[in-house]
Amino acid sequence: NAGVTQTPKFRILKIGQSMTLQCTQDMNHNYMYWYRQDPGMGLKLIYYSVGAGITDKGEVPNGYNVSRSTTEDFPLRLELAAPSQTSVYFCASTATGTSYEQYFGPGTRLTVT
Amino acid sequence: AQSVTQPDIHITVSEGASLELRCNYSYGATPYLFWYVQSPGQGLQLLLKYFSGDTLVQGIKGFEAEFKRSQSSFNLRKPSVHWSDAAEYFCAVGATGGYNKLIFGAGTRLAVHP
Numbered sequence: 001n002a003g004v005t006q007t008p009k010f011r012i013l014k015i016g017q018s019m020t021l022q023c024t025q026d027m028n029h030n031y032m033y034w035y036r037q038d039p040g041m042g043l044k045l046i047y048y049s050v051g052a053g054i055t056d057k058g059e060v061p062n063g064y065n066v067s068r069s070t071t072e073d074f075p076l077r078l079e080l081a082a083p084s085q086t087s088v089y090f091c092a093s094t095a096t097g098t099s100y101e102q103y104f105g106p107g108t109r110l111t112v113t
Numbered sequence: 114a115q116s117v118t119q120p121d122i123h124i125t126v127s128e129g130a131s132l133e134l135r136c137n138y139s140y141g142a143t144p145y146l147f148w149y150v151q152s153p154g155q156g157l158q159l160l161l162k163y164f165s166g167d168t169l170v171q172g173i174k175g176f177e178a179e180f181k182r183s184q185s186s187f188n189l190r191k192p193s194v195h196w197s198d199a200a201e202y203f204c205a206v207g208a209t210g211g212y213n214k215l216i217f218g219a220g221t222r223l224a225v226h227p
Contacts, residue, residue, distance in 0.1 A: 004156075031213050040122065042203060042217040043157075050212050058214075090156060100145045100207040102215060104156035 002026055004105035006091050012111045013081040021076040021108050023091030029103075030096045032074040033058070034066065036087040037107075043090065049074055050096075081112045115140050117206050117218035125224040126194050134189040134221050136204030145207030146187040147215065148178055152200045160202075163187065174198070199225045 007022045025032065030051045035043040045058030049068040063085055065077040074093075078085060088109050092102040118137045126132055138144055145164050149157040161172025168180040178189045187204060201220045208214040 033214070040219055042117075042219040044217075045214060048212060048214065056212075092157075094213045097213075100147070100213045100215060101159060101162060102157075102213070104149075104158070106154075106156045 004091055004093055004103050006089075006105035006108050008108060009106065010109045012113065013078075015081060015083065015112060017081050018077070018079050019081070019110075021078075021089055021091075021110075023074045023076070023105060024072050025074075025091075025093040025103070026072065027093060027095070027103065028071060029093035030071065031094045032068070033092045033094075033102065034064070034074070034076045035090045035092065036060065037090060038087050046076065046089075078110075083112050086110060086112045115206060115208060115216050117204050117216055119202075119204055119218035119221050121221045122219070123222045123224065125226060127226045128196050129193050132189075132191045132194045132198070132223070134202050134204075134223070136187045136189065136218060137185050138187065138204075138206045139185065140206055140209075143182075146178075146180060147205040147207075148172065148176070148187075148189050149203045149205060149217075150174075150200050151203065151220075157203065160189070194223075194225055196225045196227060199223055 004025045033048045034046040044060045047066040049055045090107050091105040094102045116139045147162045148160040163180045201222045203220045204218040205215040
């Protein structure tokens with residue numbers, strides 16, 4: 001049982017490039033989330049999904065896109081990378097219901113130069 | 114709007130000393146409250162949670178937290194800190210609007226001196 005996995009662990013992008021951050025969970029969780037973590041700012045929600053085919057914006061969605069074609073996978077897309085997107089990105093998942101307990105992946109450290 | 118405040122950005126304690134990390138929240142009803150820990154280079158791990166009932170909750174690694182409604186607080190405590198407790202600690206509250214969303218505080222970075 002791997003839990004939540006994320007790839008890559010590290011990435012350096014040039015301004016204007018695009019990339020996809022991968023996230024997979026094997027716990028059959030319906031709810032999945034993408035956060036970014038910046039120093040002194042805690043975690044901010046970028047996008048979330050409540051099931052395959054259903055996604056919605058979080059607090060800081062600009063510059064990102066997501067899709068959810070399966071229960072397991074929730075990729076995050078950066079289309080035109082900007083220095084402001086330099087951050088650590090975390091994917092998380094949780095079961096449907098009222099538990100609110102989220103399980104986190106190990107994160108992707110992205111640098112845009 | 115809901116929010117979580119962690120007043121201390123950095124805290125340094127000596128190994129073996131007691132620890133208290135502060136967390137204040139804003140929320141009208143009884144909140145769902147969480148403490149997560151992030152070790153360097155790692156993801157977040159749940160330490161403990163409060164949903165209802167006993168206001169003193171026990172978590173993993175010897176941590177506990179107390180919910181005080183009158184003070185809108187959910188402070189994390191440990192009686193004797195170990196060097197391996199050095200990490201960043203995040204307090205979070207369940208967000209209104211459903212879908213199990215969480216609102217996180219800015220975090221407190223804990224350093225432990227030998």
